[in-house]
Amino acid sequence: EDESGGFDNIQITAKNSCRPPTPVPRPTRNPTVRPTEPGCLPFTEIHEETFEDGSLVGWTNGRIEFSPNFTRFLGLFWKDTASLIPTKTYDDIPPNADFVVLEFDFYEIDSWDSRHDRLFVSIDTWTIDLGGFDQDFDETGRAGVKTDGVTWFIQSNDRPKNLGFSDFHDQIHHVVMTIPQRMFQDGKITVKFHVRLNEYLQDESGGFDNIKVSAKYDCFRRLGAVPSEQTEEEDIMNSNENEVSGEFVSRNLRG
Secondary structure, eight states, rough: OOOOOOOOOOOOOOOOSSSOOOSSSSSOOOOOBBOOTTTTOOOEEEEEETTTTTTOEEESSSEEEEEEEEEEEEEEEEETTTTTTOOEEEOOOOTTSEEEEEEEEEEEEOOOHHHHHEEEETTTTTTEEEEETTTSSOOOOOOOOOOOOOOEEEEEESOSSSOSSSSSBBBBEEEEEEEGGGGGGGOEEEEEEEOOOOOTTTTTEEEEEEEEEEEEOOOSOOOOOOTTSHHHHHHHOOSSSSSEEEEEEOOOOOO
């Protein structure tokens, strides 16, 4: 009754530019110009998998499940399948891309409890912990940066509710992961999905769907090399107002 606070007029703005970038004013130790490649496309989709045709080409430990609200997808995975981690190597990644974006839908099915139940994604030898999930909590907006430079962001499609299988809440999460260039210099990445659960199939499970792998390019290269003390992940995540291909780019998860 004595004091309080409030907030108003909140705005989030995207900045667009139709002009090539101007030179970066700060000095660099190794100024260079990385030229624009003829016909460069800033975003190139390499793979897309919806599993609607039932295909598991390239997958190890893959399985297909169907439910009306989920359609066909990669799953189910639960406590008893912990050693059967679905794995696939994508071997036509362009090594000259600035970074690669991995997108997928994660299906949190039935009675997940965030105290015990977690989701992990591995890119080659690097494992990313996306945290615990709970049937009564909406994890949308969760994000992270791993020390190896992988960044990720979760956007949930809707609030938790029963979508199928057992009579618990389910949720569909769209996950976007940005993978730095040094992780695919050999032209390939190996992806593994791992759910760690402590209950059996009738209580909780997970699935994956709508997997996309895309290459992203800076078609208008910055003038001036990154200083040697700046790491690659800082280069990906910084918001140095890089204006790339007509869009304001902070090299964030959504690209």
